[in-house]
Amino acid sequence: MGVDKKIKKFLRDAIRVAPKISDKGEVFELRNGLVSPYPQTRKDAIRKIIQQMTSGKDVSSLFPDVLKNIATQDIEQKKLVYLYVANYAETHPELCILVVNTFVSDAADPNPLIRSMAIRTMSMIRVDKIMEYIETPLRKTLADDNPYVRRTAVLCVAKLFQLNPELCHELGVLNDLQSALSDENPMVVANALAALHEINELDPGCIDVKKLVSENVRRFLNVLNECTEWARITILESLSEHKSVDPMESREIVDRVVPHLQHVNPSVVLISVKCILMHLSNLNTVPESLYNKLSTALVSLMSTPVEIQYVALRNIRIILDAFPDLLKKELRIFYVKFNDPLYVKIEKLDILIRLLPADNMKQCQMLFNELKEYAKDFDHEFVTKAIQSISQLAIKVSNGGEDTHDKFLNTVMEEFISIIQDREEFRDISMICIGDLLRYDSDSNLIDNASRAQLVAIISSWQDIETVFTSDLGSCNYIWFITNYTSESLETKLQPLVEIFEDLGTLTQMALLMGAVKCHNSVSGSFLENILQLCTTDVHDLDIRDMAMMYWRCLSIENGDQVINQLFDRHEIPKLHSTLDHFSPEMLKSLLQELSTLSSVYFKPISQLQHRSNDVHIIKNKNLDELKGMATNEILKNQNDDVLLDMGNDSGTRSTGVLDELNDLFDITGDMGKVNISQNKNNNNNTSSSHATDLLDLM
Secondary structure (H helix, E strand, O other): OHHHHHHHHHHHHHOOOOOOOOOOOHHHHHHHHHOOOOHHHHHHHHHHHHHHHHOOOOOHHHHHHHHOOOOOOOHHHHHHHHHHHHHHHHHOHHHHHHHHHHHHHHOOOOOHHHHHHHHHHHHHOOEHHHHHHHHHHHHHHHOOOOHHHHHHHHHHHHHHHHHOHHHHHHHOHHHHHHHHHHOOOHHHHHHHHHHHHHHHHHOOOOOOHHHHHHHOHHHHHHHHHHOOHHHHHHHHHHHHHOOOOOHHHHHHHHHHHHHHHHOOOHHHHHHHHHHHHHHHOOOOOOOHHHHHHHHHHHHHHHHOOHHHHHHHHHHHHHHHHHOOOOOOOOHHHHOOOOOOOHHHHHHHHHHHHHHOOOOOHHHHHHHHHHHHHHOOOOOHHHHHHHHHHHHHHHHHHHOOOOHHHHHHHHHHHHHHHHHHHHOHHHHHHHHHHHHHHHHHOOOOOOOOHHHHHHHHHHHHOOOOHHHHOOOHHHHHHHHHHHHHHOOOOHHHHHHHHHHOHHHOOHHHHHHHHHHHHHOOOOOOHHHHHHHHHHHHHOOOOHHHHHHHHHHHHHHHOOOHHHHHHHHHHHOOOOOOOOOOOOOOHHHHHHHHHOOOOHHHHHOOOHHHOOOOOOOOOOEOOOOHHHHHHHHHHHHHHHHHHHHHOOOOOOHHHHHHHHHHHHHHHHHHHHHHOOOOHHHHHHHHHHOOOHHHHHHHHHO
């Protein structure tokens, strides 16, 4: 007989009823599925609702029907309902208060999974009224015998602190949170540490996190190997911010963190590198083997997906500014691959120039040949960056001062001459790079006269200058070149730019003014006066206007030519020693402390990035009746939207039904009231309310 009942129950629970095709829309069908007498049909309806919810559709109008399915022994179904409730806990917190007593009851369930789900969902409800219900469950779950429940509860403390900091202090849960750092379970320790950091961010003066970390360094090191990868990140981040009291402590931290450089998760690798680098300065001696391990760890990131490679390259860029020799043996690892996306190629080119040892001529020549191949690519932006890298390489190598290095500069100049002759679309970047090379060679004369003469002949032959250059910096370098290296037909070459003076960029306008004044003996007085007039009347940039007025007054006085010549001799452009960008010492220090964070990708300290707002929509100072009224209005508003799409004639009947269902929920909440957990469990089995009885019978 008992076997027959089990078979019948199994068949009943396994039955699925296909939804009927209706002209009232999908929401109507889902609502019918939620009140089906077949458990499996109800579960399928909940799954579809979760699918709609994750796709961005508002299904809050089904809230009463979904909540009726929370009282079930099916763990999977309960998880789905909790997921639904958790989603609307932030957007519709007033709805979630209706079933808070169910959460309280589940917080004492024998199943630890249900206990953790209940306390987590309660902490997500942004209603200050929830604090009256969550105190007892939170205290019990913080001292729960199951570590999974405890690690969920410690995170709930941070969420509740955002809701009501004063009450958290009164309840003493912050002390319980600090005590959790001594928990025997590594995950509880890591979650408690994460919660403390979150609370410290919300209220910096509330808890001395640095002191807590300092007191528990050895504890963190002991649990590090037993944590999950994300828990390790939390602990390693705290260890990287810790200031060691002596070199011995730094040595111990470094030794315990080094094994994590081989972790499969790139985030763990990056945060481990950061932690080690932060403690290197405290070590008396740094063995070469440690640098090799750091180098190997960073190189391993180049075998990850391209998105992670990009993040790694941005972090490596910061590290190389502080430790330029860290990856000096790994040049070939950063060669561009044919299938690399453009953003990775650009970052690799930047890294290659920084890694190259200037004293190794063989590697310099190899990299130069590699960059020449990159310059033949079809992607315009990549080729532009490759041409710029060739110029940066030449300047870096020539700084060595040896004869072979000087010859390398002439080799590069010949390559640029070839580019400006054969590839007109790259004249902009080529002109910029040629200007950089000539400024670098301004007082050394390493570039032979034949190359200079060839350059003058080619650049002087260009026609329609106003259309040749597309960038402000390119046309600026062109004006600088012809005013310094040519004297024939200077006015004719500059006249097309003067005619479109107002449309020129600021740098080009400045270069045109300085070039005309410097070569005032080679141009007519009307041409020079025209430029000065434009710079003083038609230009909005104050620097250009002030400089034009100064030049005009100098030219108008007696012996003005001598004054102008002395000005330009005194303000000769200084020699370039490098065109590579470097961070300032303050910026570099800040970025090193924020490695593996978003600031390392944007090259901006966190203080300069836009912070997420801590202002969360919290419903305060509302009693239970007011919350019920808000919930009713919210659901009826969504229900009315559904009725607009309803082609049937029973809209008034449906609205009445929704009110009845809401009253059912309110009756359940009212019957349970503010009772303890044991009373809640008894009421689940022996309730006197007819509505509650019907609901539990349905389940």
